[in-house]
Amino acid sequence: MHNQSLVPAQLIVGPTAQTQSHVEMLLQKNFCAQAREGATGCFCTTCRKIKNRQHHGIVWISPEKDYSVDDVDIIFDRIRFALDPDQHFFFVLDNVSTLNAATANRLLKVLEEPPLGYHFILLTSNAETLLPTIVSRCLVTELGYGNSGTKDVRMHPLASYFFDARKRHDLLGFEVALKDQALNDTQSTELVHLMMAYLVSLLRTASGAGYERVVRAIQFLNDALKRPPQSGSADLFWKYLFLHFPELV
Ligand SMILES: [Zn+2]
Structure with missing residues (x-):
């Protein structure tokens, strides 16, 4: 079955509330069989952990201000551990429009060659300030409409x-x-x-x-x-x- 959450890197563009619920849905579908069957309102332990950002297979990176090198290095610390062939681990990066050139280039290193089983989900409400090299590494999903230039459903x-x-x-x-x-x-x-x-x-x-x-x-x-x-x-x-x-x- 086509499972969008399993691409190595994706960028979800849209209003914050929509990108948050979209990423939760993707993660639920990956980790919960009931959610995969279509239970959009699944409240099992796994789905609750995902919504509370406590799931062991996911790291959310949500800097309060702009991204620092330390924020990106959370990724490099984690990916030193190889995963089992059937294991999947997700990094969700909030508000990636606050990456500057240095932090974006550091992130790009891992997006260019993501280790097996690691997945990166980048969220932003504004893709225009992102480095094109980052965008080109990602499957892009645009949610919400109204900005000129966004894809029209x-x-x-x-x-x-x-x-x-x-x-x-x-x-x-x-x-x-x-x-x-x-x-x-x-x-x-x-x-x-x-x-x-x-x-x-x-x-x-x-x-x-x-x-x-x-x-x-x-x-x-x-x-x-x-x-x-x-x-x-x-x-x-x-x-x-x-x-x-x-x-x-
Ligand atoms: Zn569930």
Whole structure:
């Protein structure tokens, strides 16, 4: 199964609350079988430890001010220990936009050749100040919309059928896009999260009846994620969403 958390390095860009809950979800899916099955609100011991930042397989680095060399050296101290072949260890680096040239270059050393089993998740609300060499080492996920230049979920080949009024009732076209995209269960859940993030961003400017419609659409997707697609059922999940998605206009 495609497991996004297992790439060596990734950068998650978005508003702090969203990046935090996204990284928790990725970590829960890695460490907890129930969360992997789609239990988004899992409260088992493992998931609680992840949320409380007490999990033994994760180190969170959250400097109060800018990153110092000592903050980055936490990584170098830990990776001296080789992991078993099936072990995974995660570093979560908060607010990496406060890396300066020296600390970023030190971090780059480990991102360029991450030791086996070690994973790096970098979080920021602003990717524009990051060294391009760091960004290029990472799988980049952008959450939340509204900044110019960020990827727009409305342009996604499948999501566009929910947000483009001209495509809203084109079931045939939707089915073709569904086949082309061939999303698995994990990718489907992630796309729904992105669609919700986009809808939440609409609330800032929506008012009156438009506001109500957006809220209904968010609730609809949120409810859908309580029964997320299991492996092999992503097609049915998407068809259900498309047929029952509340109208936005
Ligand atoms: Zn759990």
